[in-house]
Amino acid sequence: MPPTDAGTHTAATAPSTDTGANPGARTAESSTGAGTDSEDTLDLRLPDELIALLAEEADIGGDGSRREDATPPFSVTTTDDDLLDHVRDWGPIATPVGVFHLVPVHIERDLPLISRWMNDPAVAEFWELAGPQTVTEEHLRTQLTGDGRSVPCLGALEGTPMSYWEIYRADLDPLARHYPARPHDTGIHLLIGRVADRGRGLGSTLLRAVADLALDKRPACARVVAEPDLRNTPSVAAFLSAGFRFSAEVDLPAKRAALMVRDRSLRDLL
Template structure:
């Protein structure tokens, strides 16, 4: 057996940048400068902290983003709408995440964490449009990926509604130490839903 066969997902590349088209654009977030200021500022917002619980100091966010950039499990991404920053996204490989083993994941399954930065831009349907664009953009970026997943908190009703409106389907609940999550799956095709 090769070393890659011992570690789940070892031969799978890191998560890709979603391929988005106008009015959306995505780029890898940097761990310094304006990107760090933006993410750190957004994470202090009550509407984000209520579910992310990461209203950390700026230095801790520097370490978080830099750590993601140095690894191959999570890709930190900033998404703009019409050239204006809208959301911080973390794209992750399920096989390298705590979600692994909670459902019959495939090696190329991708997951997303999403935070819309400004509370004034929530509740307008932007979340569902962004989630649909992200799912389609990730499936386009990785032809071997057949499922994009998410695990929002079961108490976050607006988020659950947005995921369903974006084509994600409920696939059970997952219990983590810090939350009970709804497993949401956006399959490439019907046969790609787990049985």
């Protein structure tokens, strides 16, 4: 998954939760980090055996008889985000810099803009998705046709798209192999796309807003996590300013990262 860069310096988010950005390091970084990881969150799929079992259970009633109204074969709905409590319905949130809204990506509409951002040298350094639009398109489609454990979104500030986000289930991500994950941990990847919006503290403000939004909309989630590259000090600083705490240094396949955590229990204190 892309790193999560808060955009205080760069404007990228990778497959993990990093304020720098490097799609290659996505599993280990947030949207603002950098790196490349073959164990990308987006590559994970529900096992065929589990899908078959769910299909069978859906068709058989509690008394063991086959339900007449049973829907034929179970399948994981593409672009569904049930695993993240319907990000598409989270709605706008008021922030000190204006009304902010996470809008799930629509490839036909958003690909040119996101691809342009990915080709910005400051972003490409961490996300590693520079190149023709097909590179970014493949990255987006992998998420959109998955089981909903990672949802790519545009971040619109006062109605203007200015950032790219990936909200994902960190506990279902390869990142979980590298830290003591808890059920429903939510990860964030962030990329500030517009150059004019970088270096102004927007990354910290929006990271705090989105982290709090995730905690509000996901009652089962006790923590929001991110894993910026340790070398990306502006990104780490942005997370700290956004109410995240430094938890540990973790060695990920594509980088050594700072595990950043925003706890529900501490949200009013940090």
